[in-house]
Amino acid sequence: xxxxxxxxxHEVETIPGTEGWERMYPAHYRFTPEHKERAEYEKNTFWxxxxxxxxxxxxxxxxxxxxxxxLALSQYCSSYFCFPPIxxxxxxxVNGNVYISENPIKNPEDIPARVPEFEARAGYYFxxxxxxxxxxxxxxxxxxxxxxxxxxxxLPVLEDMSVINNARGTSSGYDLLKKYDTLIDLxxxxxxxxxxxxxxxxxxxxxxxxFCNKAFPDITLQTISQMIGGVDVIMYRPDEELKKLAxxxxxxxxxxxxxxxxxxxxxxxxxxxxxxxxxxxxxWNDAKQPWFNISTGTGWYHSDPSWNxxxxxxLDSMRIYIDKLQKxxxxxxxxxxxxxxxxxxxxxxxxxxxxxxxxxxxDELHGLSKKVFPYVENHLFYVEHWFHSVFWNKMRDVxxxxxxxxxxxxxxxxxxxxxxxxxxxxxxxxxxxATVVEPYGAYHxxxxxKWRKGVMEKFKxxxxxxxxxxxxxxxxxxxxxxxxGVTNESISNWLKLRxxxxxxxxxxxxxxxxxAGIVEGVARVCKTVREINTIKEGEILVSPTTSPSWAxxxxxxxxxxxxxxxxxxxAAIVCREYGMPAVVGTGQASKVIKSGTKIRVNGDTGIxxxx
Amino acid sequence: xxxxxxxxxxxxxxxxxDVPVVGGKCAxxxxxxKAEIPVPPGFAVTVNAYRRFLDEGGIRDEILSLLEEIDHxxxxxxxxxxKSIRELIEKTPLGMELEDYIGEFYRxxxxxxxxxAVPAAVRSSATAxxxxxxxxxxxxxxxxxxxxxxxxxxxxxKCWSSLFTARAIAYRxxxxxxxxxxxxxxxxxxxxxxxxxxxxxxxxxASGDPxxxxxxxxxxxxxxxxxxxxxxxxxxxxxITLSIIKRTIAEKEIxxxxxxxxxxxxxxxxxxxxxxEQCLLDDEVVELAKIGKLIEKHYGKAMDxxxxxxxxxxxxxxxxxxxxxxxxxxxxxxxxxxxxxKKSAMDHIIANLLEGKKVK
Numbered sequence: 001x002x003x004x005x006x007x008x009x010h011e012v013e014t015i016p017g018t019e020g021w022e023r024m025y026p027a028h029y030r031f032t033p034e035h036k037e038r039a040e041y042e043k044n045t046f047w048x049x050x051x052x053x054x055x056x057x058x059x060x061x062x063x064x065x066x067x068x069x070x071l072a073l074s075q076y077c078s079s080y081f082c083f084p085p086i087x088x089x090x091x092x093x094v095n096g097n098v099y100i101s102e103n104p105i106k107n108p109e110d111i112p113a114r115v116p117e118f119e120a121r122a123g124y125y126f127x128x129x130x131x132x133x134x135x136x137x138x139x140x141x142x143x144x145x146x147x148x149x150x151x152x153x154x155l156p157v158l159e160d161m162s163v164i165n166n167a168r169g170t171s172s173g174y175d176l177l178k179k180y181d182t183l184i185d186l187x188x189x190x191x192x193x194x195x196x197x198x199x200x201x202x203x204x205x206x207x208x209x210x211f212c213n214k215a216f217p218d219i220t221l222q223t224i225s226q227m228i229g230g231v232d233v234i235m236y237r238p239d240e241e242l243k244k245l246a247x248x249x250x251x252x253x254x255x256x257x258x259x260x261x262x263x264x265x266x267x268x269x270x271x272x273x274x275x276x277x278x279x280x281x282x283x284w285n286d287a288k289q290p291w292f293n294i295s296t297g298t299g300w301y302h303s304d305p306s307w308n309x310x311x312x313x314x315l316d317s318m319r320i321y322i323d324k325l326q327k328x329x330x331x332x333x334x335x336x337x338x339x340x341x342x343x344x345x346x347x348x349x350x351x352x353x354x355x356x357x358x359x360x361x362x363d364e365l366h367g368l369s370k371k372v373f374p375y376v377e378n379h380l381f382y383v384e385h386w387f388h389s390v391f392w393n394k395m396r397d398v399x400x401x402x403x404x405x406x407x408x409x410x411x412x413x414x415x416x417x418x419x420x421x422x423x424x425x426x427x428x429x430x431x432x433x434a435t436v437v438e439p440y441g442a443y444h445x446x447x448x449x450k451w452r453k454g455v456m457e458k459f460k461x462x463x464x465x466x467x468x469x470x471x472x473x474x475x476x477x478x479x480x481x482x483x484x485g486v487t488n489e490s491i492s493n494w495l496k497l498r499x500x501x502x503x504x505x506x507x508x509x510x511x512x513x514x515x516a517g518i519v520e521g522v523a524r525v526c527k528t529v530r531e532i533n534t535i536k537e538g539e540i541l542v543s544p545t546t547s548p549s550w551a552x553x554x555x556x557x558x559x560x561x562x563x564x565x566x567x568x569x570x571a572a573i574v575c576r577e578y579g580m581p582a583v584v585g586t587g588q589a590s591k592v593i594k595s596g597t598k599i600r601v602n603g604d605t606g607i608x609x610x611x
Numbered sequence: 612x613x614x615x616x617x618x619x620x621x622x623x624x625x626x627x628x629d630v631p632v633v634g635g636k637c638a639x640x641x642x643x644x645k646a647e648i649p650v651p652p653g654f655a656v657t658v659n660a661y662r663r664f665l666d667e668g669g670i671r672d673e674i675l676s677l678l679e680e681i682d683h684x685x686x687x688x689x690x691x692x693x694k695s696i697r698e699l700i701e702k703t704p705l706g707m708e709l710e711d712y713i714g715e716f717y718r719x720x721x722x723x724x725x726x727x728a729v730p731a732a733v734r735s736s737a738t739a740x741x742x743x744x745x746x747x748x749x750x751x752x753x754x755x756x757x758x759x760x761x762x763x764x765x766x767x768x769k770c771w772s773s774l775f776t777a778r779a780i781a782y783r784x785x786x787x788x789x790x791x792x793x794x795x796x797x798x799x800x801x802x803x804x805x806x807x808x809x810x811x812x813x814x815x816x817a818s819g820d821p822x823x824x825x826x827x828x829x830x831x832x833x834x835x836x837x838x839x840x841x842x843x844x845x846x847x848x849x850x851i852t853l854s855i856i857k858r859t860i861a862e863k864e865i866x867x868x869x870x871x872x873x874x875x876x877x878x879x880x881x882x883x884x885x886x887x888e889q890c891l892l893d894d895e896v897v898e899l900a901k902i903g904k905l906i907e908k909h910y911g912k913a914m915d916x917x918x919x920x921x922x923x924x925x926x927x928x929x930x931x932x933x934x935x936x937x938x939x940x941x942x943x944x945x946x947x948x949x950x951x952x953k954k955s956a957m958d959h960i961i962a963n964l965l966e967g968k969k970v971k
Contacts, residue, residue: 357952516854
């Protein structure tokens with residue numbers, strides 16, 4: 001592979017009209033040609049675009065999660081567990097796109113001394129996994145509880161008399177700053193927890209995958225994940241709740257009112273008139289916490305609403321289930337079948353191993369992977385969905401105060417500021433409130449944010465290189481391998497894409513073969529979950545990504561294609577369950593393929609063709 | 612017809628316990644069918660039929676006296692006796708009842724194959740376990756593309772007479788095995804008319820992966836694949852999930868097909884429109900792989916299988932297994948652990964982390 005084919009990180013173009021974009025993000029995120037030693041390191045390192053998490057450029061505020069995992073993932077590799085061959089993962093940002101790079105232990109002589117450290121530290125976690133995982137759930141529920149209880153209120157002209165009578169000695173302005181700090185702190189803490197088990201989980205998983213690859217060179221990742229994938233994971237609960245509500249509506253004979261109303265408000269007002277209707281509303285309200293804290297996207301972007309943000313989304317999804325039930329069709333997940341199939345596959349592979357030693361290794365690694373896997377799937381609900389959904393709205397409360405102070409024109413403008421700038425702006429705001437003057441921000445920010453809005457639009461049009469710098473000889477970080485699929489093959493595929501130029505001419509898309517089978521059919525492109533009602537029975541869903549809130553769509557389609565996501569992504573897991581072909585992580589499919597186009601999805605090879 | 616089972620048996624009525632009556636070949640075909648492995652349909656003409664033929668034809672004594680005349684030092688005299696005995700057997704008519712049994716079975720076979728006077732292979736099925744070295748007895752005697760009851764019977768007689776080749780006679784004499792104790796069974800089996808055929812390995816011959824089944828296929832008879840004269844379509848099937856994990860459609864230049872006049876198989880150019888066409892449908896690939904799994908289970912080891920698709924047969928069972936033998940390359944490798952055994956999963960994780968992933 002030619003090393004020169006990925007651009008030098010210092011020579012990436014600045015898009016005309018965005019000059020000065022760097023100030024939108026923390027300074028340490030920049031590639032810095034001006035610092036010679038750092039520049040040398042940057043040039044000789046392989047940086048790849050984390051399009052898996054960031055399919056579109058990051059708004060300055062949304063960088064918060066990247067800042068969080070920059071720290072968290074890295075610390076668990078280096079100081080916390082002391083993974084023998086690796087330190088952390090370094091981050092940079094270019095034109096709103098995050099580029100990451102693993103930092104291995106450079107001197108091989110340093111590695112042996114790290115082994116016993118890792119054994120002791122990781123060993124403790126593996127041995128006490130279940131107990132520690134339960135503790136983890138408690139910790140998460142606590143911080144989510146704390147998050148939910150933050151009430152930003154508004155800044156009063158006069159403090160309430162009770163503040164005086166209690167001699168509290170602090171003001172609402174101080175409280176606002178403190179609450180903002182708490183909010184950010186909870187976010188950072190949540191992401192500390194996010195990675196507490198994940199590095200180890202992936203470490204165990206990758207080891208099992210590698211063993212399987214050696215014993216069965218032809219095995220696909222999909223089959224391996226079938227052997228360890230959990231069936232009863234929390235990520236399925238929101239969808240299960242919708243199914244329960246659909247069934248309940250039929251049992252209570254209120255399904256007609258639900259399907260016959262335009263939106264959730266009409267549904268509620270019609271159902272309130274009957275006893276059965278009230279019963280259903282009660283069940284609906286019960287399901288909201290926590291199960292409707294599910295993002296319609298990945299949860300990483302402020303722009304992904306949760307079900308609780310727009311109750312018409314779960315309503316529409318539930319209607320698809322009601323429709324199925326009315327036709328007498330089953331909507332249950334074939335749980336037992338999936339479970340039995342997983343057991344059969346595991347037993348058959350084990351049976352093909354020739355030696356007792358291998359059977360022992362297989363049992364150990366499979367057992368450990370199965371133990372760690374529920375966490376790998378479940379943490380998503382707690383962090384990316386539940387916590388984030390609540391968090392974005394708390395930030396909107398902060399934005400509302402800033403809007404009142406004239407710092408923001410619109411609440412949604414807040415995402416154009418990074419978290420550090422917001423802290424500063426809030427200081428400005430509370431000082432001005434206390435002094436009873438206009439805040440500086442009211443003169444500065446509206447103009448700046450108008451410009452930033454334009455920058456973001458230009459970022460979105462920019463075609464980010466898949467990678468920058470110099471490809472490495474070996475990748476050692478299990479995250480790089482499992483999550484981002486950085487391998488020889490993927491690097492060459494990226495290079496191929498670069499050479500192709502105009503994506504509009506593409507007739508073929510290569511992604512991960514996520515669920516086996518080949519089908520041909522008509523594409524239905526859905527950019528967001530709101531569009532899943534347009535899907536007709538038997539079409540092929542083509543979308544940027546999917547999440548649990550897309551689940552009802554899978555009842556209608558016969559295959560699925562996504563732009564981002566790996567073998568363990570939501571679309572991949574659900575398609576395997578329903579036994580329909582899926583190709584995920586195609587990069588471009590939903591941008592190029594149009595609804596109505598005839599396509600062939602090959603879930604065996606990971607190729608999608610326009611035919 | 613109450614004695615029918617003494618003289619003729621469908622293959623699926625034969626099993627391993629019947630070797631003394633139907634011979635090794637027919638018994639193993641019966642065993643394969645019991646294991647749900649499809650083989651070309653047909654029937655066994657038992658050793659009892661042979662014995663009854665000797666009795667009814669009244670030629671038993673004559674054969675024995677011809678044998679007694681042999682001077683074992685003199686090869687010519689063995690040859691001469693062999694020739695006389697074989698002529699005698701082949702010209703002696705079959706008794707009415709035996710002819711009825713065999714005729715009826717041949718007619719039913721033709722009906723099943725939906726083909727009047729279906730072309731058949733007539734071959735001897737030695738009762739080898741009875742008779743050490745019986746492999747001499749008619750091992751070579753396989754008669755292909757035999758059509759019509761008269762011809763079928765004539766070739767059954769030829770198989771019977773093959774017990775008395777000069778070599779077989781000499782061998783038995785040398786071993787002191789009585790000539791009147793030997794008997795042979797005959798298999799009458801539909802000739803497969805392959806539309807598509809090829810080979811299947813129940814292990815990936817390239818990587819040794821035991822979880823894969825690899826299939827090579829070309830239009831026509833399997834000769835083009837076995838001989839390597841054509842680049843076949845290639846399929847890799849996951850043995851456990853039965854999904855096709857790799858599919859390579861080749862440009863196929865030649866095929867072997869049946870010349871209906873000469874009843875022989877000849878090489879032809881593949882017409883342009885079929886050259887690049889997938890010659891084995893996905894459903895058939897999966898069906899075949901399922902059969903591969905059964906074959907491997909039946910023999911308890913990785914196998915190398917010849918198969919064909921015969922469109923004369925009822926739609927539900929057109930895949931036919933022609934030949935199975937143990938895979939030799941990977942099976943003979945010493946079995947060593949895939950990765951060095953370690954004390955615990957943790958040790959495996961560390962070793963794996965240290966190894967990393969080569970990216971170029």
